Amino acid sequence: MPYPAKLTPDLILSEAQTLLDNGGESALNMRPLAAALHVQPSSLYRHFPDRGALLQALEDAASTEFNRVLQTASAGKASRAALWAAAEAYLSYARAYPHRYGLLLSPHAPAPVQPGPAKDLWNTVLGLVSALSQTPDDTARTVALWAFLHGFVVLERSGQFGLSGPRGGFDTGLTALLDEMKRVAANRPE
Template identity: 80%
Template sequence: MPYPSKLTPDLILNSAQTLLDAGGAAALNMRPLAAALGVQASSLYRHFPDREALLQALEDAASTEFGRVLQGASSGKPPREALWAAAEAYLSHARRFPHRYGLLLSPRLPATAQPGPGKDLWNTVLNLVSALSRIPDDTARTVALWAFLHGYAVLDRSGLFGLSGPRGSFDIGVNALLDEMERAAPAASA
């Protein structure tokens, strides 16, 4: 196969994302990706040294996309409504793109967060939570919300809610967290 002069990292990532969406990270390998692009697998290594680098780039793209979705849903709304809209957008996006979402759940060793798309996504949620609680850098409540949203999305994705479904549990959980954040605000300013 000839080496196309227009092979770029973005073109590779777009094709990789198509394969990811169709079959998950397990289906994403360099040979099928190269075949989809009409190139030799070796030409991909000019842009990504290995599969792990490609998966990291896809995870970064998923984090960036997720952040835009949350920002778009929450933009211009008062704090509680913004956070509620972001929570709904979070679940909707996780349902719509389960394999992209799965990349955000990749196991990793504990480490200090580095600047980049993952940290930007965290900061989006942190800023929404802090606006409601009025506690600067409200990490505790951000972790609580994120843990609930991640857990709910994973349970939803796995089918563990069963035939009876979640029966309003998302609304109950999000409202309980938002109520607590609002209660924290006066205590923080006292």
């Protein structure tokens, strides 16, 4: 009484996504994945050359998805509101899908210098920041904002804050960074 038992890349990826979401990268192993698909581990290798290929596929999907989330959140808003909304969406996504988010900034993740989904994601934030600061290609402020957002996500997740403080820290820090961008824009046409 074999189950559907027909393996396709998409079916494998779907189950792999579930394992990733539940237990993180370290829980995405070939044996449990095969078990969840009612298949022997060796069968997976007919569809993906190795575990790394599986992770890469999930990583690309997460980059694309995350990028779309940020764009949707900021679409049609004025520059400061757009960036604020994107920042909120950033936080929400990282909370909702911590392990997908973790995949995006894993050590082996390709730097966003090379074309690809990660680069697209970078460009989305770069565009929002540059619009607010009215500074073309404002990498410095993009880096600063991204560092703040990522650091907040990581610290919050690791429980390094107590129970108080985190949310206030987010609003305070974000306000400080966005206000500075706005201030620069005001002084720019000088």
